[in-house]
Amino acid sequence: MTTTSSSRISPPAAADRPPAASRLWHPFSSLGGTRASELTLVEGKGARVRDKDGNWYLDATAALWYANVGHGQAPIADAIAEQARRLAAYSTFGDMSNPAAAALAEQLADLAPSADPMVFFTSGGSDAVDTAVKMVRRFWTLRGEIDRSVIISRGLSYHGMHGHGTSLAGIAANNAGYGMAPDPEFVRVPHDDAGALRRVIDELGPSRVAAFFVEPIIGAGGVYPPPPGYLTEVAQICRSAGVLLVADEVVTGFGRTGDWFASASYGIEPDLLLFAKGVTSGYVPLGGVIADRGVWEVFADATAGAFRHGYTYSGHAVACAAALANLRLLVEQDLLARAAVLAEELAVRLPRLAELPGVREVRCAGLLGAIALDTVRDPALPERVVRQARAAGVLTRVINGDSVQLSPAFVLTDEQLGQLVDRLAEAITAADSVR
Numbered sequence: 200m201t202t203t204s205s206s207r208i209s210p211p212a213a214a215d216r217p218p219a220a221s222r223l224w225h226p227f228s229s230l231g232g233t234r235a236s237e238l239t240l241v242e243g244k245g246a247r248v249r250d251k252d253g254n255w256y257l258d259a260t261a262a263l264w265y266a267n268v269g270h271g272q273a274p275i276a277d278a279i280a281e282q283a284r285r286l287a288a289y290s291t292f293g294d295m296s297n298p299a300a301a302a303l304a305e306q307l308a309d310l311a312p313s314a315d316p317m318v319f320f321t322s323g324g325s326d327a328v329d330t331a332v333k334m335v336r337r338f339w340t341l342r343g344e345i346d347r348s349v350i351i352s353r354g355l356s357y358h359g360m361h362g363h364g365t366s367l368a369g370i371a372a373n374n375a376g377y378g379m380a381p382d383p384e385f386v387r388v389p390h391d392d393a394g395a396l397r398r399v400i401d402e403l404g405p406s407r408v409a410a411f412f413v414e415p416i417i418g419a420g421g422v423y424p425p426p427p428g429y430l431t432e433v434a435q436i437c438r439s440a441g442v443l444l445v446a447d448e449v450v451t452g453f454g455r456t457g458d459w460f461a462s463a464s465y466g467i468e469p470d471l472l473l474f475a476k477g478v479t480s481g482y483v484p485l486g487g488v489i490a491d492r493g494v495w496e497v498f499a500d501a502t503a504g505a506f507r508h509g510y511t512y513s514g515h516a517v518a519c520a521a522a523l524a525n526l527r528l529l530v531e532q533d534l535l536a537r538a539a540v541l542a543e544e545l546a547v548r549l550p551r552l553a554e555l556p557g558v559r560e561v562r563c564a565g566l567l568g569a570i571a572l573d574t575v576r577d578p579a580l581p582e583r584v585v586r587q588a589r590a591a592g593v594l595t596r597v598i599n600g601d602s603v604q605l606s607p608a609f610v611l612t613d614e615q616l617g618q619l620v621d622r623l624a625e626a627i628t629a630a631d632s633v634r
């Protein structure tokens with residue numbers, strides 16, 4: 200008897216089934232190390248999430264820097280359901296559009312630090328980064344300056360996990376051993392040294408340099424605020440060398456600094472601005488590139504031809520409806536102002552942790568923070584702190600090997616902020632003492 204396809208896909212009997220979730224290959228984890236400690240989350244409310252056994256945790260990181268309006272916001276869920284029932288999605292390739300994508304592009308254009316921008320949608324941040332690399336190179340090709348192909352980025356920067364973004368970023372461990380050979384077209388400068396950017400542009404010759412990519416606040420590389428004046432200085436260097444300035448605001452966008460974009464907080468007007476995460480607070484994946492007129496009008500020229508780039512889900516109607524509802528919530532609940540208040544409070548409370556044994560330094564900027572631990576003395580300390588914090592009801596993670604991340608939702612209460620910092624302090628003390 201031949202096996203029918205339906206019998207082949209029927210689930211195995213319960214007893215034969217592998218342990219729950221053991222087939223879930225977790226991103227950024229060692230497959231051998233994470234299966235035993237897997238934490239299954241089933242519900243979220245505000246700045247808290249609940250696991251399948253009923254334990255509630257304070258979410259110190261807003262998931263992966265994205266749940267800006269917090270978990271369980273019914274207006275976003277309703278907007279998603281309504282849009283899914285009406286028209287979940289239709290490609291926006293060519294001349295196709297939908298009201299949600301058009302309305303969101305309009306709103307983002309109003310919020311962006313740019314007078315007359317266009318918005319290109321992607322499915323997430325990595326897509327936005329690789330889109331921007333291609334947009335930049337296409338821009339210079341259309342302008343007839345084909346030698347302008349070098350892209351400069353900052354050490355410690357993170358620009359997603361696609362091909363260009365991985366090469367571009369300054370986290371060496373993400374390149375080594377993945378076939379990402381050093382690419383002479385991607386040049387890195389120290390993250391805090393504007394003079395180094397000027398020197399590299401001078402050495403290469405301005406006519407070789409296409410763009411400078413900058414995370415206004417370094418995020419995954421360890422939460423490094425820009426040194427005072429750094430961003431306006433690099434913006435000025437780029438302007439005078441004719442180099443495009445690309446702000447990767449995947450983490451910093453939509454309120455983390457108390458403004459819609461960190462570019463506005465730090466007084467820069469990038470040629471391209473990349474967003475994702477906070478645009479929907481992660482309720483549905485979405486990202487994109489906001490292009491200033493100086494860039495897009497070159498593509499609009501009658502002789503330019505098509506920009507041969509796009510994603511199946513560019514302008515996905517459900518994702519755009521989620522973003523519109525998310526933006527509405529940020530405004531109606533005055534959450535940017537709340538983020539600014541929380542940021543000030545964090546800047547007061549977090550430095551106290553620098554006194555603890557095992558802590559090397561603390562850093563914060565906007566509602567972003569990192570506690571850097573002494574990994575020279577004890578390389579395992581950061582992971583132990585994260586485990587202790589989890590046991591004490593706080594979810595966080597290690598960034599850049601030595602630091603513990605803080606990037607809570609803007610709906611965190613004053614009491615929860617106090618609990619967060621206190622429990623992290625206790626976790627550090629407990630983890631340090633079991634050395």
Ligand code: PLP
Nearest residue numbers: 323324325357358359449450475
């Ligand atoms: N750019 C920055 C600054 C990021 O922090 C991230 C993700 O953390 C990305 C790009 C990539 O975004 P995604 O994971 O949505 O592809």
